[in-house]
Amino acid sequence: MLRRIFLALPAAAAAQTGQTSAKKAVSKKGSAAKTAVRAALSAKERVNRVLRGGDADRPPFTFWYHFGLEKYPFDRHVKATLEFHRKFRTDLVKVMSDYPYPKPKGKWHELKVDGNPFPEQIKALDAINDGLAGRAHFVETLFNPWTVAEKLSSKEEVLRMKNENPQGLLAALEIIAESQTHHARKAVEAGASGIFLAIANAQEGVLSRADYAKFSEPFDRLILKGVESAPLNTLHLHGDKVYMDLFYSGWPAAAINYSAHATGVGIAEVRQRFSGLIIGGVDEVKYRTLTEAVLKQQWQMAGDAAGKRFVLAPGCSVPDETTDEEMLRLTKAIKA
Incomplete structure (x- = not known):
């Protein structure tokens, strides 16, 4: 046994x-x-997952840089954009849009609606879409109508007109907004996943809350409303004294990009009020001096505060003087 x-x-x-x-x-x-x-995971799927609040292998990241090619044909713009994306392996392509709004022959505010105000940019977007071949989302940058008016004249002139001829300014801003809405639709038709709307006047020292509500908000909304079905409309809230609370809800936008470092408004605070995609966390002002270790620390702190709906990025473009070696630090930090 x-x-x-x-x-x-x-x-x-x-x-x-x-x-x-x-x-x-x-x-x-x-x-x-x-x-x-x-x-x-492709760059596009990585962004899709965090956009839905799902898990990804790592947070998507992006950053951008002014190439200074607004005086050149679209093909140089395309080449610079695609080379930048491929070299630094960004997950989301933020297309720079520095071509000027067309000036009228008469006074700057004597405008007519333009069905295609940025034809070179549309050509560029078509080519960028072909170059990315569906592997990454790209968003088209637009400066809001107030900023366009400043570029057509000057900051001082727009403020003077606001005070002395408000109805004339409102009429000009509406025409700019309608023209930009046409452009936004063409951009989405060309393959853009949304509009990256730069808003620099919703802050103390530029406009009061009441003036922003009257002279800017309706036109900013008009543009985004025109492409509200786009999945990645983004509010770029530029400045250090932004009226952040005006943008947490009710906008046809999936994402907010802002500078936590410049505003002093922490990402955890934004997350308490905003349920969408937060794009930020990297200090763009000090970017050139940030080491890989510091960038990793900023990534971890921002990611912990933002949760799953998060794309690591600076709060604005990195300085124009930033070298390739300095830009590569972010790529290395997140992909190490």
């Missing part, structure tokens, strides 16, 4: 060992499959 028991033990142990090995093999296969899925 004892002999039979002892003889059975090695067989049982072998069977158990076989089961354990099989389980380990299955476990390894499962882990390998998960790793393969994570590794297979």
Whole structure:
């Protein structure tokens, strides 16, 4: 009897060992499959996942830079944009849009609605869409109508007109907004995933809350409303004294990009009020001096505060003097 028991033990142990090995093999296969899925994420899918509030292999990241190509044909703009994306391996392409709004022959505010105010930019977007081949989202930058009016004249002239001829200014801003809405629709038709609307006047020292509500908000909304079905409309809230609370809800935009470092408004505070995608966390003002270790720290702090709906990015463009080596630090920090 004892002999039979002892003889059975090695067989049982072998069977158990076989089961354990099989389980380990299955476990390894499962882990390998998960790793393969994570590794297979394209930049576009990574952004899609965080946009839905889901898990990704890592947070998406992006940053941008003024190329200074507004005086050149669209093909140089396209080349610079695609090369930048490929070199720094960004997950979201923020297309710079520095071509000027067309000036009228008469006074700056004597405008007519333009169905295609930025034709070179539309050509560029078509080519960028072809170059990305569906592997990454790209968003088209637009400066809001107030800023366009300043570019057509000057900051002082727009403020003077606001005070002396408010109806004339409102009429001009509405025409600019309608023209920009045409452009926004063409941009989305060209493949853009949304409009990155730069709003620099919703802050103390530029406009009061009442003046922003009268002279800017209706026109900013008009543009975004024109492409409200786009998945990645983004409010770029520029400045250090932004009226942040005006933008937390009720806008046809999925994302907010702002500078936590310049405003002093923490990402945790924004997350309490805003449920959409937060794009930010990196200090753009001090960017050139930030080490990989500091960039990782900013990423971790911002990511913890923002939760899953988060894209790591600076609060605005990195300084024009930033070198390629300095820009590569962010890529290395997040992909290490």
